[in-house]
Amino acid sequence: MWEILYSKNGLAAKNISLELLGIELGHKIPTVSDFCDSLGLGRGTVQGAIKLLEMLGAIELEARGHLGSFLIKKDVSVLLDISGTGPxxxxxxxxxxxxxxxxxxxxxxxxxxxxxxxxxxxxxxxxxxxxxxxxxxxxxxxVSKLAAEEGIKLHKGLDIVKSFELGSYVSCHKVFLADPTKAKIEPGMRVGIDRSSPDQTNITILECEGLDVQLVDLNYMQLFEMLKENKIDAAVWNFDEVRSVETFHTVDFQSEKAKKLTKKTSEATIVVDASxxxxxxxxxxxxxxxxxxxxxxxxxxxxxxxx
Structure with missing residues (x-):
């Protein structure tokens, strides 16, 4: 049966299966004319491809007269196989x-x-x-929602396809301080910053706004050791990192701008190439x-x- 996919109708079925993957159950599918226009195929080929998809158990349609055909069942795994989409x-x-x-x-x-x-x-x-x-x-x-939005500005052609709830990426960020007697970032402090992380970078810069501090460029994974060895005095860090939370003194942000921004850093998103x-x-x-x-x-x- 699968050898049929190498026929003219089968090749058309591959393209049509991609379209049907994005259609929810109970929704109307494009008309034969729509498929002909979008795929540049003849009516007979499109009709044969749809019948083939039904025969292979990929879809089940319900015709509703002038309203069109509606998708009432689909096997996603079969549609993916037919479309030739790999893992x-x-x-x-x-x-x-x-x-x-x-x-x-x-x-x-x-x-x-x-x-x-x-x-x-x-x-x-x-x-x-x-x-x-x-x-x-x-x-x-x-990436986080903030990083996704920053990335879309920098790299044209990226899209956020799926967003999750607040707290799905990180619970929150905090200011971690090497000196437990300190209550905030103060002038003269050395503050760790990882510029490969839009989240950590943007929050750090906002929290240090107006303060005469030294920004020390680091790898995010080095922040723990640098704080521990007193090579930096403070760093913005993910509060979900248990090791750091148990070891260091943490405080909330002083900057209202930083506090507001942390909401975007807490939400996970999935980004893809729009094309x-x-x-x-x-x-x-x-x-x-x-x-x-x-x-x-x-x-x-x-x-x-x-x-």
Whole structure:
């Protein structure tokens, strides 16, 4: 039966299956004429392709007279196979916290629910992840909402396809201080900054606005040791990093601008290359509730992370 996919109708079915992946159950599908116009195919070829998809069990349609045909059942895994779409590869932050382990687990769960296998890679720095996304080394990148918006300004042609709730990326950021007697960043302090992280960079700059401080360029993963060895006096850091929370004195932000910005840094988003319509369709099918449920279970210790 699958050999039929190499026929003229079968090749048309590959393109039509991509279109149908993005249509919700119960919704009207494009007309035969619509498919003819968008794909440059003849009516007979389009009609044969749709019949083929039905025969292979990929879809089930219901004709409603002049209202058109409606999608009442679809097998996502079969549609993906027919479309020739391979496993997606995404890139996200290093899973050094329960929050990130839970997010990775949730992403895998969400795609498993679609009968779709994916792979995840891990890379430090949202700017680095968006940079490689543009080279098509990866199909999608997970970054904060703030980093996504900054990246879209810098790299034309990127889109946010999926957004999650506040607290899905990080619980919050805090100011970490080497001296436990201090209550805030003060003039003369050495403050660590990682410019590959739009979140950490922007919050740090706002919190230090108007203060005569020395910004010390560092790798985000070096901040802990630099604070511990008193080579810097302060740093903005993810509060989900248990090791740092237990070791250092933390305080809230003094800057109202910084406080406001932290809301955008706490929300996870999935970013893709806007020109890759097949990837966008697959990501759009991801169930946000499944992802967040798995993340919260991992954070609560109610299940082991699996990613």
């Amino acid at each position: 997606l590869v995404g890139v996200m932050p290093l899973p050094y916290s329960k929050k990130y382990e839970g997010l990775a687990t949730g992403i895998v769960d969400g795609f498993n629910h679609l009968n779709k296998r994916i792979s995840l890679a891990y890379m430090r720095g949202a700017s680095n992840r968006l940079e490689v996304l543009k080279t098509r080394r990866y199909d999608f990148a997970i 890759r319509t097949e990837v966008k369709k697959q990501i759009s099918l991801l169930n946000t509730e499944i992802v967040l449920h798995a993340q919260k279970m991992v954070e609560a210790g109610e299940r082991f992370p699996q990613y």
